[in-house]
Amino acid sequence: MRGVSKIARIAGSAVGVLSLAVLAAGCGQQAANGTVHAAAPVKYHFYETVVTGGMIGKPGWPEFLPGDFTLPANADVTMTITSFDDGAAAVPAQYGKVQGTTGGAATIDGQSVTQVPVANVAHTFTISALKLNVPIPVAASAQNPTVVTFSFHTPKGGSDTWQCYAPCGSGSAGWQGPMATDGYMTGKVTFANN
Numbered sequence: 001m002r003g004v005s006k007i008a009r010i011a012g013s014a015v016g017v018l019s020l021a022v023l024a025a026g027c028g029q030q031a032a033n034g035t036v037h038a039a040a041p042v043k044y045h046f047y048e049t050v051v052t053g054g055m056i057g058k059p060g061w062p063e064f065l066p067g068d069f070t071l072p073a074n075a076d077v078t079m080t081i082t083s084f085d086d087g088a089a090a091v092p093a094q095y096g097k098v099q100g101t102t103g104g105a106a107t108i109d110g111q112s113v114t115q116v117p118v119a120n121v122a123h124t125f126t127i128s129a130l131k132l133n134v135p136i137p138v139a140a141s142a143q144n145p146t147v148v149t150f151s152f153h154t155p156k157g158g159s160d161t162w163q164c165y166a167p168c169g170s171g172s173a174g175w176q177g178p179m180a181t182d183g184y185m186t187g188k189v190t191f192a193n194n
């Protein structure tokens with residue numbers, strides 16, 4: 001009782017009102033945070049960067065960073081791929097099409113697209129097991145990357161291999177070197193339940 005009347009008295013002064021308001025705001029924030037966390041749908045934004053071999057001191061070895069990675073299972077995942085590669089590696093027609101994403105589209109440098117001209121493709125991010133394919137166009141320059149964003153729903157668990165299907169590697173068909181080396185133009189994506 002003594003405590004309550006003391007607070008009531010302090011509340012009468014401007015300073016008291018202010019400190020009570022801060023206290024109340026603090027409490028409310030904490031409660032709201034907890035509630036939002038529990039109720040929020042699973043959303044996850046994952047970022048990839050594609051660098052040229054020259055950028056990593058390994059000419060001829062363009063690389064996805066990270067190469068092997070984990071995403072939440074059974075979740076709507078948004079991926080943003082920033083690619084600095086300004087060299088083309090033309091793909092067969094099917095790999096110029098966006099497939100398996102939410103809405104069947106991807107946003108490339110701010111524009112929603114469903115396909116990229118095959119001659120303008122530098123890389124693809126493809127998970128064949130999920131029928132997911134996203135072409136990554138040639139960057140305007142090595143200093144001016146192209147930014148590709150798309151969303152897809154992940155499987156309930158397990159792991160899959162992703163692969164770039166633009167022949168950006170070495171050898172006569174462009175399928176050797178980084179195209180065949182884990183962590184460069186192919187890798188493992190794991191879908192984890194916590």
Ligand SMILES: [Cu+2]
Nearest residue numbers: 123164168185
């Ligand atoms: Cu590639």
